Amino acid sequence: MKIYMYLVMSDLDVDGGFGDAIPTKEPVILFHHKKLAEEYVKKNSNPRVYDVPYDNLYEGGLHVEKVELGD
Structure with missing residues (x-):
């Protein structure tokens, strides 16, 4: 049985x-639920440029990655 978890990454x-x-x-x-992960990202993601040595360097963004557990 496969179980999926949703990991929020910065x-x-x-x-x-x-x-x-x-x-x-x-x-x-x-x-445990994709919807909760997406709501967390929507509420807390705030990407912004923090430095520009050549390319823009961003921080504060979030995204969801689906993780499969089990065999």
Whole structure:
């Protein structure tokens, strides 16, 4: 039996050394229901530019990733 969870990830661009944006992500919170995860993202996601060495570097964004559990 497959079980699905919905992982909210934060989005953060880091400077790659030449001013280029390297996207990274980090887990924030896990939900059993997709709708709850999407509501959390809608309420809390606030992407904004925090630096511009060459590319725009963004922080504060959130997205949902579906995670499969079980065999």
